Structures are given as C-alpha cells and as structure tokens.
Amino acid sequence: AQTVTQSQPEMSVQEAETVTLSCTYDTSESDYYLFWYKQPPSRQMILVIRQEAYKQQNATENRFSVNFQKAAKSFSLKISDSQLGDAAMYFCAYNRDRGSTLGRLYFGRGTQLTVWP
C-alpha cells in the first residue's frame, strides 16, 4: 500500500524567511503524481503545487518550489519569502498513475506551519 509520511508535525518560520517542509512516500510504481495542498484555518483544501514523477525538473509556483528526489522517494516543499498568509496545515499527497486504486489521493498527516511577524 502506498504511504505518505510527513515527519514534522509542526514548523515555524519568521516572515520573509525560507522554510522547507519534508515528505517521503513509499511506492513500487515508476509513474505517479505528487502534490502539496494547503489547509488554512478556513479548512479549505488549496492546491499549492504538483509534480509528475516522470519529470526530472522540480516544479515551481512563484514562492513555492519542490525538491523531488525520486530515488530517495522524497518530495519536500520550500517556501521562500514567507508571508503571514502562508500559515496553514500543509499536506503532502500521492496519486498513482495506473492500477485498481487509480484516482485516489494518499495523504500524509500534515505539517502545521506557523509564520511569525
């Protein structure tokens, strides 16, 4: 079964600084998709960034970037120039490319990010 592990239950960062959130996953597949979702206090799930496993280039979305290490099965999220609005619970998620469980997202338990002014 696929598992996603986020080993940091909580992280904090000073406004304007950089923070990295860790995520590892377990899979025997070669093709898959990885995502970071953000859940602010409103509890709405918001997509932050996605990565296709077949792409070697790390995905980037403005201040958000990932470090995707396929061999190590690691998918960390870097937030640069942190803003107060970045404070949220961040979830790492995995999605297979094929098979009977196609479509379902597997989520980690989340990392609560606090941003200090």
Place this chain on the structure above:
Amino acid sequence: NAGVMQNPRHLVRRRGQEARLRCSPMKGHSHVYWYRQLPEEGLKFMVYLQKENIIDESGMPKERFSAEFPKEGPSILRIQQVVRGDSAAYFCASSQGQAQETQYFGPGTRLLVL
C-alpha cells in the same frame, strides 16, 4: 468559474439519524471523490465516482455509508444511523480526468453527531 460546491457546510445530527452531504463538481468535471478528515489527521479516501458509476468504493465503510453521482444533480454521500465516530469533516473533490488530473476540493462539510 465556480469551484467545487458542498452543502451544507455544517451539519448536526443525533445518533441514529441520517446525514446527506451534497457535492457539485466544478464545471466540466465528471470525476468526483469523497474524503474524510478526522481531527488532527490527514484526509482519507472514501469513494470515487463518475456519472452514474461507482469506480472505487474501497475506502468506504461497508455498512451505513453509500454514495451516488446521478446523471443530473450533485453527488450525494449518505450516512445512515450516524454514530459519534462519524463526526468529521467530509471533503469532496473533482477532476476532469483520472490520476493525471489535479483534484480540486470543496470547502468541506463538518458533521457533528451528538
């Protein structure tokens, strides 16, 4: 372009009652997924539906829970004879296609069972 809509946003039920949660996917999306989030936990997959078809319900409890996505109207997650352990946030997501397509989430329904 409206996002994924869920209603009600909050639902309170007494033990033994029925809960009906509704989800309208984004325009153009024909794939719907339901997830449950217990306090202090990540989201857990429950069921994946396309119009008039259940594709994967392996994450859904065998009893009391059912889901549908009719040809017309929203997707419905139905919980019969609710128990306190059903208290959770239930999220619906939709996508245009399968794994390669990003799932977009609704705001969730918070179910509280008294």
